[in-house]
Structures are given as C-alpha cells and as structure tokens.
Amino acid sequence: MKKFLKIFAVLVLIVLVYLRLAIYPQLDLISGFSAKSVASGHFIDDRSLETIEQGDNDIPKVDWATNTINDAEKLVTSNVHGLKERKAIYREGLGATLINDDFDVTKPYDVPHRLMPASTEPYLFPYGDTGEVDTSFASIDYVKLNRAVENAFDKKGEKKKRTRSVIVIYKDQIIAEKYAEGFNQKSKILGWSMTKSITATCFGILQKQGKIDIMKPAPIAEWQHDERKNITINDLLHMNSGLEWEEDYGKISDVTKMLFQAEDMSKSQIEKPAQYKPNTHWNYSSGTTNLLSGILRKQFKTHQDYLDFWYRDLLDKIGMHSALVETDMAGNYVGSSYGWANTRDWAKFGLLYLHKGNWNGTQLFDPSWVKYVSTPTNTSNGRYGAQFWLNAGGYFPDVPRDMFYCSGYQGQMVTIFPSHDLVIVRMGLTEEPDFDFNGFLRDVVGAIKK
Structure with a gap:
C-alpha cells in the first residue's frame, strides 16, 4: 500500500509540474482571447454571450474561460477557473481592446471621423446597401449556382462546415446570397x-x-x-x-504574445533579428503587418x-x-x-x-x-x-x-x-x-x- 501511495504521489507531482510548465502560461492567452472575442462580438455585432461562447469561442482551451459582460462600463472580464483574469474594453469608433492593469480607462482618446452617406436616399449595391438577388443573367446556371451556395452551409443539426454567410457578385450584381441562422445582411x-x-x-x-x-x-x-x-x-x-517570426496560434509564440499581451503591436516585429537577406525567404508574419500599420501612422x-x-x-x-x-x-x-x-x-x-x-x-x-x-x-x-x-x-x-x-x-x-x-x-x-x-x-x- 505504501509503495502504491508513493507511486501515486509521484504521478500527481508529475501532472502538477506539467500543468504548471505547459498549461499555466497559456491561461493568460486563453482568457485574453476569450475576453477580446466576447467584447468584440457583443459590442460590435450585438451578439449574446451564449452565441459567442457556442460559436466564436467554441475552440479547444478557449472554451475553458468564464466570461462576464459589464454593459454599463462596456467591459468584459474573463478567467480560467479563477486564474489569469483578463479584461477587454469597448470604445465607440475603436472597437474592443484587450487591456492590462496599467491601462488608464479614463484617459481621453481620439476616434476616427467617419464619412457616412449625406443622403437618406437608398442606393443600389454596390454603391449603396439595397438591392435583391439578380436572377436575370442568361449566362448563369442558377440551379447549379444555388446548389453550390446551399452546399456551403450545414444541414439542420450538423456542425461541420459552419458557414455564416456567402455572397456571389457577378458584373457588380448580387447573384446569390445566403446567411446561417442568427446572421443577416447587417451582421x-x-x-x-x-x-x-x-x-x-x-x-x-x-x-x-x-x-x-x-x-x-x-x-x-x-x-x-x-x-x-x-x-x-x-x-x-x-x-x-528575412526577419525572425513564429506564426503559431496553437502555443505561446510571437503572434499570440503580440495579439494577447503586447501594448504596442507595431513594435513586435521591430524587435526581431534578421535571419535571412531581404527577398530571399518568405515567412508569413502578422507582426510584419502590424509593423506596416505603425509605418502608416x-x-x-x-x-x-x-x-x-x-x-x-x-x-x-x-x-x-x-x-x-x-x-x-x-x-x-x-x-x-x-x-x-x-x-x-x-x-x-x-x-x-x-x-x-x-x-x-x-x-x-x-x-x-x-x-x-x-x-x-x-x-x-x-x-x-x-x-x-x-x-x-x-x-x-x-x-x-x-x-x-x-x-x-x-x-x-x-x-x-x-x-x-x-x-x-x-x-x-x-x-x-x-x-x-x-x-x-x-x-x-x-x-x-x-
């Protein structure tokens, strides 16, 4: 019996060490992803917490998070079993931003000036937002087209393709358009x-x-x-x-640290050393694009x-x-x-x-x-x-x-x-x-x- 208890204790210790080294550091990213996703989906598209958790956040590990929406403060708080709490705040015009404890939510901020239509007169797509599906093209096999679009969506009770919307534009005209349940033209x-x-x-x-x-x-x-x-x-x-960069969303990597921890994402790629000469090695990098955003600024x-x-x-x-x-x-x-x-x-x-x-x-x-x-x-x-x-x-x-x-x-x-x-x-x-x-x-x- 004593030998069994010793073996059991060792196994428990191994599991705890594994969780501490392999899983615990990821909790910050898990709760960060979840808080940001809930804040964006809820405040930008008016989705319910249930819809987001069963759709956008239905991802391995991300579904471990517990999320709370504060509509009055436009704030979402997420944690994983009480650990690694993260917050995301929504600001009109800027969307949802994952914040840290140093972020001053009371500080004034600039918002983009938008150029909305001056007239209330409805204009047809694409120069406006009105217009129905066009079924008049002789060059279109609409039966085949509609079948292809229909096949892009799950049948009732299925959850594999998970398409939310499809639209097909031919010669500037909408020739097919379909939305999954819960989504529409304004989503x-x-x-x-x-x-x-x-x-x-x-x-x-x-x-x-x-x-x-x-x-x-x-x-x-x-x-x-x-x-x-x-x-x-x-x-x-x-x-x-030719700059070093790791784009791996399945673990703690350059891209996950940038998206879910960095205050200034335009700097994440700047800090990386050169591995190759320019124009000799293609490497997909979200850090590079955020650096470009910083250059634009x-x-x-x-x-x-x-x-x-x-x-x-x-x-x-x-x-x-x-x-x-x-x-x-x-x-x-x-x-x-x-x-x-x-x-x-x-x-x-x-x-x-x-x-x-x-x-x-x-x-x-x-x-x-x-x-x-x-x-x-x-x-x-x-x-x-x-x-x-x-x-x-x-x-x-x-x-x-x-x-x-x-x-x-x-x-x-x-x-x-x-x-x-x-x-x-x-x-x-x-x-x-x-x-x-x-x-x-x-x-x-x-x-x-x-």
Whole structure:
C-alpha cells in the first residue's frame, strides 16, 4: 500500500509540474482571447454571450474561460477557473481592446471621423446597401449556382462546415446570397487576416497620392545600425523581409504574445533579428503587418489624421460603412487581424480590386497596384503576393489561376476572379478540410457560362 501511495504521489507531482510548465502560461492567452472575442462580438455585432461562447469561442482551451459582460462600463472580464483574469474594453469608433492593469480607462482618446452617406436616399449595391438577388443573367446556371451556395452551409443539426454567410457578385450584381441562422445582411463579421489586405491597400492609396515610396527602406530607427536597414516597405508588404517570426496560434509564440499581451503591436516585429537577406525567404508574419500599420501612422502629422485616413480614403470611400478596424492599447490599428464588416461590405472591398482601384469613377489607387499585390512573392511558390493570397501556383487545383484573395482565420475569404468578373465571399468558422474551398469555388465558378 505504501509503495502504491508513493507511486501515486509521484504521478500527481508529475501532472502538477506539467500543468504548471505547459498549461499555466497559456491561461493568460486563453482568457485574453476569450475576453477580446466576447467584447468584440457583443459590442460590435450585438451578439449574446451564449452565441459567442457556442460559436466564436467554441475552440479547444478557449472554451475553458468564464466570461462576464459589464454593459454599463462596456467591459468584459474573463478567467480560467479563477486564474489569469483578463479584461477587454469597448470604445465607440475603436472597437474592443484587450487591456492590462496599467491601462488608464479614463484617459481621453481620439476616434476616427467617419464619412457616412449625406443622403437618406437608398442606393443600389454596390454603391449603396439595397438591392435583391439578380436572377436575370442568361449566362448563369442558377440551379447549379444555388446548389453550390446551399452546399456551403450545414444541414439542420450538423456542425461541420459552419458557414455564416456567402455572397456571389457577378458584373457588380448580387447573384446569390445566403446567411446561417442568427446572421443577416447587417451582421458584422470579423475578417481576421483579411484585414492585412486592407492595410496593404492603404499603402497603395498613399503611393497613388505621392505620399510614400514603398521601394525605399522602412523608416525604422532601430534598424539603422545593422543589416536590417536594407529592408524596404516592399519587402514587408511581401512578407519576405528575412526577419525572425513564429506564426503559431496553437502555443505561446510571437503572434499570440503580440495579439494577447503586447501594448504596442507595431513594435513586435521591430524587435526581431534578421535571419535571412531581404527577398530571399518568405515567412508569413502578422507582426510584419502590424509593423506596416505603425509605418502608416508615421506618415501623418497627428494621430487623428492616421485614424481618419483608413476610413476617409478607403473604407467609407467605397461605402464600407459597417467596417471597423480595432486598435491596440497604443492606438495603432491592428492591421493584421481586427477588421470587421458585414458580408456585403466585404464584397465591396473585393469589387474595388476587381475594378482595379476605381470606385464609381474615382481612382483610389493606381491600376498597376492590382498587378503588384497579385504577383507572386519570391519563394512563396505562387501562394502569396503583397498581403493577398494567390492561386497562381494552383493551390486550389480546380479554380482559375488568376484568382487572388483575402484570407482570414477560420475560413474568412474574399475571392477576386478578374477573368470571370466575379467576387465570392465566404465567412464562417471552419477551414480545410472541414470546409472544401476548392469544391465550393469550383462549383460557383462552374455555374457561370463563359
């Protein structure tokens, strides 16, 4: 009996040591993710705590968290069995921000000025938000199209594909649109890394305005005395700066520490050493995109100008009035991950690129910018351009090679097909293999007779 107790005690000790070393450090990230997710979903899209916990937070380990919403203070508090409490605060115009104990919630802050429609007259999509599904195109096999869209959603009682919305735009007309139960045309959905494409577009607009040269070295003071001084903005946009970065969401890594612990996310990549020469090694990095957001901030005289630019010159300019890009504690837009919009507005962003930067007669960025973002990055095997993903290498074997797209965690996707005058948006909670993107896109494109 004594021998058994000793063995049992040793096993308990081993388990406790494992939990302390392997699990306990992750609790800060778990409660941080949960607090941020609940605050954003509740205050941006008016979702209930139950809806968020059963949908957005239905992720291994994240579902360990206990969450409390304080509507009066617009605050969410989360912990894991009473440990590692984290807080996220919502501020109108800036979204939800994960905060630490040093954050002063009473300090005044700037908010972006929005350019909302001056007229109450309803305008048809895409230059407005009204308009029904168009079923008049002779070149569309609507039976096949509707079947493809229907198949993107779970049947009643299933929980595998977990698609929340799909919209298909052909020749500027909505030819298919569907939403899962609990979601509709006004539902704002987090695009995650699709926000990277918005960040890149800001550079294209500034370049068109003659206010920046992306081929010049990145204006980072910390790099001026070592080999990093040769890294250009172009290198950063292409994710081939050669800087060290670990993008792993399954553990404590560079990206999880940045998103759930950093006060100033624009600095996370700055601190990393060079591993390779620029333009020799592609490495996907959310830290790089937040560094780009910080570089954008330096292009303006005031913080207010920086905040306004994203909406005045891009999002509100193309009628993405539901859009919201959230900020970190330092006031930087989290350009890597935290862009929200309803499905029709995400489609407008795709149409902006389909029309080579021209929006209703106004040229936001030079047409050559589309070729720039959709040309494969060196060493990416045709998968990546400049903050856009590509099908140039045939990653989706049954989909046209000219497709390029915005892509986000859990299968958010805005796809652009120049050869078919087509934009397809899918928002949801699953990626491959639970959701067959190749088959879905193949079937939608196949419903269009060329």
